[in-house]
Amino acid sequence: MATSSPLELTLLPGARALLAFHARELPQRDDLCGAFCGALALRAAGIERVEGEPLDQDAVARAAGSVVSALHNTGNLPPGEHGRRDYRLALPFVDDAAVSGTTASGVVSAIGQLSGGTLAAIPYSGPWTAAALDGLFGVVAALDRPVTLIANLATHHLWGGHARLDQLLDYLYEGASSGPPPDWSVGHFVCVFGRVRGPRGTLYGVADTYSSLGASGVHVQPAERLAAAIERSDRDQPAGGVVVALAADDAPRVRASARELGLREGLWDNGTVTVGTAR
Numbered sequence: 217m218a219t220s221s222p223l224e225l226t227l228l229p230g231a232r233a234l235l236a237f238h239a240r241e242l243p244q245r246d247d248l249c250g251a252f253c254g255a256l257a258l259r260a261a262g263i264e265r266v267e268g269e270p271l272d273q274d275a276v277a278r279a280a281g282s283v284v285s286a287l288h289n290t291g292n293l294p295p296g297e298h299g300r301r302d303y304r305l306a307l308p309f310v311d312d313a314a315v316s317g318t319t320a321s322g323v324v325s326a327i328g329q330l331s332g333g334t335l336a337a338i339p340y341s342g343p344w345t346a347a348a349l350d351g352l353f354g355v356v357a358a359l360d361r362p363v364t365l366i367a368n369l370a371t372h373h374l375w376g377g378h379a380r381l382d383q384l385l386d387y388l389y390e391g392a393s394s395g396p397p398p399d400w401s402v403g404h405f406v407c408v409f410g411r412v413r414g415p416r417g418t419l420y421g422v423a424d425t426y427s428s429l430g431a432s433g434v435h436v437q438p439a440e441r442l443a444a445a446i447e448r449s450d451r452d453q454p455a456g457g458v459v460v461a462l463a464a465d466d467a468p469r470v471r472a473s474a475r476e477l478g479l480r481e482g483l484w485d486n487g488t489v490t491v492g493t494a495r
Contacts, residue, residue: 223388224413226353227421230260230362231409235423235434238407242433244273244425245300247284250318250368250405250488251277252425254326257364257407257461258335266330274304279329280322281490285313294400296428310489317488318405320368320457324483327461336467340474341457341484344447346439348477350418353411355473356460363462365408367422368486370453372401373445374437377430387438388414395438399429403453403486412436454487 237259244252254276264271276282284301286309293299310316320339327337340352356363376396386392410421418439427433437445448456460470474481 221389221415225410226357226413227410228353228357228363228365228408229359230364231421233262233362234260234364234407234409238423238433241273242425242427243297243300245303246288247316248273248277248282248318249425250320250323250366251280251282251326253364253366253405253407254280254318254323254461256423257327257337257366258330260364261331261335261362261461261463263331263335271330272304274307276326276330277307277318278305279326280318282318282322283308283310283316283489285309285316286311287313289313292402294426294428297426315487315489317403317486319488319490320459320486321483322490323366323405323459327459334464335461336464338460338462338467338470338474338481339457339483340460340479341455341482342447342480343478344443344456344458346418346443348479349420349439349443349446351477352458352460352474352479353408353420355470355477356462357411359462359466359469361463361466363460363466366405366459366461367408367442367446368403368405368456368458368484369442369445370401370448370456371404371445372398373449374398374441375435377424377435379436384419384436387417388412388419389416391416393438393440395441403456408442455484456486457484
């Protein structure tokens with residue numbers, strides 16, 4: 217395969233604003249990856265304050281009913297991370313760290329509430345394949361107004377965030393599947409903001425929640441790996457999916473296209489408890 221073939225880069229509308237806020241907001245506070253991503257989606261759409269209050273991960277966490285582990289557990293963090301518990305707002309605690317965090321339904325409701333209904337958040341539970349991911353990305357990339365894909369996934373399916381350039385090029389041009397091992401193994405939320413297509417492979421740009429992952433929290437993932445992580449194809453962790461955060465007026469168009477792709481609209485249980493069960 218000739219390596220002079222061009223690569224095709226596509227950024228989602230609003231991606232530059234998302235990445236600018238991402239750089240300022242890093243890292244997530246403990247247990248707030250879903251809220252962190254919800255804040256990115258809202259900021260990408262130009263929503264910076266609600267009722268005079270800054271729209272950050274804490275504001276989204278409160279609106280989403282996120283719960284925080286009462287104990288600081290560094291075992292759930294990527295290597296090199298020490299955690300962050302300087303919460304700006306008081307959030308409810310739960311004893312069991314395995315069920316702390318934010319539900320998919322919480323992310324969906326928070327985006328709608330904090331945007332005043334100007335944004336819609338559409339959850340898709342699958343089935344997730346590289347083709348389905350490519351189809352959905354293509355649909356939302358064609359929109360004029362900002363849109364964010366919030367992926368709830370299992371990180372052990374991903375490449376590690378520090379793939380070498382030759383590994384990335386071998387994948388794009390030859391379809392080679394050898395990349396770095398995953399950095400960690402948890403259920404997690406990230407934002408997908410861009411796509412690079414090559415002759416034999418497709419990479420997706422991921423805005424992660426810790427600066428140790430990739431280059432200051434940004435890394436790229438092969439389509440097959442990202443789809444498997446969202447689908448949680450080995451079924452050894454709770455379910456995953458993708459929330460599409462977009463202008464409410466664009467929702468009918470995306471819903472129609474997603475149906476044609478065979479995607480199921482609906483929430484999933486990612487194993488996190490709701491605020492009503494926290495202490």
